[in-house]
Amino acid sequence: MDFKTIAFDVMGSDNGINPALEASIQLLKEKKDLKIIFVGNEEEIKKTLTKLKFSSDRIEFLNTTQSIEMTDGILEFRRKKDSSMVRAIELVKEGKADAVTTGGATAPYIAACHFIIKELEGVDRPAFMPVIPTIIKNKVTLLLDVGANLECTPKDLKNFALMASAYSKIVNDIKNPLVGLLNIGEEKSKGLELHREAYKVLSDSKQISFYGNIEPRYITSGIVDVVVTDGYTGNVALKSAEGMGKNLLNEIKTALTKNIFRKLAALRLRKAFKEVSAKFDYKNHAGALLIGLNKIAFKSHGSSDKRSFYATLKMTYNAISNDVVNKLKEALKDE
């Protein structure tokens, strides 16, 4: 059997190792060709698996003595050579695993992947690419970069567009993915020099179905399949939208539970609210691909629970199944 192997750094996320292991167990039960190498404190991992009454010949362990903390600096991975994060990335680099996943600190992870795995030919920098839910049923939008590179060139944005289009075709089954350039207005003269140049570069490409500029208010509207931007702006757009969503839902919750009469009426609408929150729930979209590397590297939210890790592991598994990296290579070559 042709196994798909994920090197999973289970240390360094906010909620301890339990949710990471529970999510792994769930996916291992579903996917019979999945192998997971748990990287971290082997004793602790094994103890927890025993508690969870799970054993399998499709799991392995790589014991490490260090771990990267959320407070660690971006280059801490160089000093912590026996950290679970570094060791997990090395497993992929050495071909012992097909992909790496972590819920650990973002900045050191990006730096370590950049130095250890390196980028695809023609790519100067990888991008951090989360999946954004939209108001269109079953439609998601890929947003990149959201923070791997704060400043980008028009060429970077073009590479992001090429890679995300390929990913959208392969993984999201979109025949002709539409790419939008995040900007403060629709006219092609809008924005900074970067945007005007990127607009030209994206228009000129035959491989990219360019929609034109897309305003931040339409990111969640499902108009395009891919939104490209520099990492600083992407991060601001993503976090603004998340903050508004969270605050708004909290306000609604507070208003609906203010007194017993409202609570009773709200109970009857439970299913309706579940439908909405399922659509916009970031836990179902907790994983972001670090796209543009020679190997598959996923990152799950630092505060991931079981459901978040499960979603990320499944995305990782799908990326391996779809041979994503080789297809991204081809997409970049065609241009």
Added chain:
Amino acid sequence: MDFKTIAFDVMGSDNGINPALEASIQLLKEKKDLKIIFVGNEEEIKKTLTKLKFSSDRIEFLNTTQSIEMTDGILEFRRKKDSSMVRAIELVKEGKADAVTTGGATAPYIAACHFIIKELEGVDRPAFMPVIPTIIKNKVTLLLDVGANLECTPKDLKNFALMASAYSKIVNDIKNPLVGLLNIGEEKSKGLELHREAYKVLSDSKQISFYGNIEPRYITSGIVDVVVTDGYTGNVALKSAEGMGKNLLNEIKTALTKNIFRKLAALRLRKAFKEVSAKFDYKNHAGALLIGLNKIAFKSHGSSDKRSFYATLKMTYNAISNDVVNKLKEALKDE
């Protein structure tokens, strides 16, 4: 009586002149020391006022033959010398009105105000400053710049902080307004060069109560009274949050009206939903001050309805009552 006079450009907004006039009538009835000079097509304005059965000795008219359209370029105001927008701004410049308000095109308005009214001493550029509702009851946050200047210097951001702090004290009654610097992380090393330098400048100022960096997800959380940022980033943050809010509320509405049972249950919660949407409704906060000019200039959403115009006119009236420009001057001098 010491009248407060607003020059109101009633042309050029999306919904015709009706909502502008209806809002004016409402505020004129409430504030007996308010005068409004309606600038635009005098015949059309008078006809509409007659239809609305309104007359007053506190209204005047300035007939103009041109108007700035939404599609007009940024410097169109130079060619359209007899446009309602230009004439209204000139009334303020000449001291015939205390403030100007419009629902017309944003970019030409900013340009025309810059060229005709000019900036306060020490201010290189005005900022566009909307009022953002937060989850804290009766607490708003001033966000600037959101698009008057796409690129800013640390000095600009400091001036924004000084002016918005003064405004927050005067108009929002905040004793010691807290200022946050919009950034992608809380640590002072985060962001681009601009942010690291601005962090220093803001920390060093004795006039500014500097909170530190604030992430976009907390703009609507009511942590700070003022958020400063460059116009490009501010515009992205604002529009991302607005888009998410709008899409989320639409989704909820769709889910709650899916069938008759849900509709009936939702009816019982009408008051709860009204509470939430009143809090986050941008119509109650449709006005943005163009802060940093020698005179008071407000802008209402292009798609303003009566309620939006009313909110903007009221903000304009309050700014005149509070002698805002002179107090901003003092705040800049103290530094």
